[in-house]
Amino acid sequence: MTTSTDTYAVPGVGAGLLDVYRRRYLLKLIVRKELRVRYRGSVLGLAWSYVKPLVQYVVLFFALGIVLRVGDQIPNYALYMFSGVIVINFFSEAFSNATRSIVSNAALVKKIYLPRELFPVASVWVAAVHFLPQLVVLLAAALLSGWKPDVMQLIGAALGFVIVAVTATGLGLLAGAINVFFRDAENIVDMLMMIVTWTSPVLYDWTMIRRLAPPWVLVIYQLNPITVAVELFHWAFWYPTVDRPVELPPHLMWTGLIGLGMAALFLIIGQLVFRRLEGHFAQEV
Amino acid sequence: MGAAIIVKGLKKTFNLRHSHSLKETLVWLVKGRKSDLSKKFDALHDVSFEIQPGETVALLGFNGSGKSTLLKLISGVILPDKGTVRTKGRVAGLIEVGAGFHPDLSGRENVFLNAAILGMTEQEINEKFDEIVAFSEIEQFIDTEVKFYSSGMFLRLAFAVAVHTQPDIFLVDEILAVGDEPFQKKCLAKIKQLSAEGRTLVVVSHDLDMISRICDRGVVLSSGTVQFEGPAKEAVAWLRDSN
DSSP states (O other): OOOOTTSEEOTTOOOTHHHHHHTHHHHHHHHHHHHHHHTTTOSSGGGHHHHHHHHHHHHHIIIIIIISOGGGGSTTHHHHHHHHHHHHHHHHHHHHHHHHHHHHTHHHHHHSOOOTTHHHHHHHHHHHHHHHHHHHHHHHHHHHTTOOOOHHHHHHHHHHHHHHHHHHHHHHHHHHHHHHHOTHHHHHHHHHHHHHTTTTTSSSOHHHHHHHSOHHHHHHHHHOHHHHHHHHHIIIIIGGGOOSOOOOOSOHHHHHHHHHHHHHHHHHHHHHHHHHHHTTHHHHO | OOOSEEEEEEEEEEESSOOOOHHHHHHHHHTTSOSOSSOEEEEEEEEEEEEOTTOEEEEEOSTTSSHHHHHHHHHTSSOOSEEEEEEESOEEEESSTTTTOOTTSBHHHHHHHHHHHTTOOHHHHHHHHHHHHHHHTOGGGTTSBGGGSOHHHHHHHHHHHHHTSOOSEEEEESOTTOSOHHHHHHHHHHHHHHHHTTOEEEEEOSOHHHHHHHOSEEEEEETTEEEEEEEHHHHHHHHHHHO
């Protein structure tokens, strides 16, 4: 914020995500505010972020694993499913809240200039805070199943997390900016979030897609950064607990890097569109 | 040393009727873009002036003359359609007192959040915190949620944060109508002190008497153009005569 006193600044034109990094203290306060406001007057508070995924998980496990017997071909199906579900949860919370973030902070956007990228980025951070308890539950479940990962697998999981966070930030910047002009964006994003669980191997495994779809579809399927992240999580948290041979997608670390490339591409597109539209936020929101 | 604020050939147009739905826009595109989707309104038209460092300048004019739009352009909340704005140093734009305040947070949390929004660093806020609270005179309620504050308490705290952000350029819209008489006097004294420290102030207010007391210079706007520019007292007189 402090500019040299000798040079002139152009008001309202910032450095985008770089400004968010420069004002990370403000980012921290906004994240804290979001969390405080979300749980005001609630007895359980942050514990809700344990309860909700747990209920969702139990429902899915009974419906798919026990009743529909999807898990019969996948050993240790419960852990398989949960490691994918938390990735999807993180992504959909981050993306849909980031999409709404500019409009819901209209009061601020209209009155004071600050780097508006702060709001979508803060949404992703809030989602990351909610992701943490789910990760704790996952780790506990994995340890109970005799989990012993190697270093590469843990790096893979961290890479998966980064891919989802970057993708959600990029898409959130894009959809958040468009949402200022067309409120349809948030409905479209909600709809996409219903689909996203099924376009990644969360409840079934990737060999089913290989069996059903032509090879080029499989390539597109695996280019999806969320699919990449889900597979990396499987590799890190589920694969080490499996006692019979299972087939993982080939070259996981390489697809991981490609996924990161895709995520970076989304981020660049998101930032460019955001900057293009930002000038009209205050008068349109 | 050059001017603190340079405004050149500023033009700002607003769309009057907004369409926030994709459907309406699609229908409009399909119908061959007949009839304007929104009406245009020129809020500002070819506005130019300079403000020197340390000056206290009032933007004057009746409702709808473009004062607040101009202030928003200087603070960067909106961008001009034509022309340029250049500022030198840290700008604290206070388009509305307490704009960054959240009713569900305590006074303390709001001080930190709002000071950070106005551009202070963590260290600066920690150093100034006690001073801010003392200025607002609401120590007792600082850990109460702001939604329980009376409007007077709210404005006191918001103003206290704003004047302690140490900006080089301070933009204020109608904030001097805050609080009771003793507090108003305190605010005016603080504003005079800021200007004595060499900070630049741009004020929008309808309180013409107060403006002629605290401002050096006045810029009178009418339907989006500068009509008069000169010493504050003359500007106030000009505005009163034009009515």
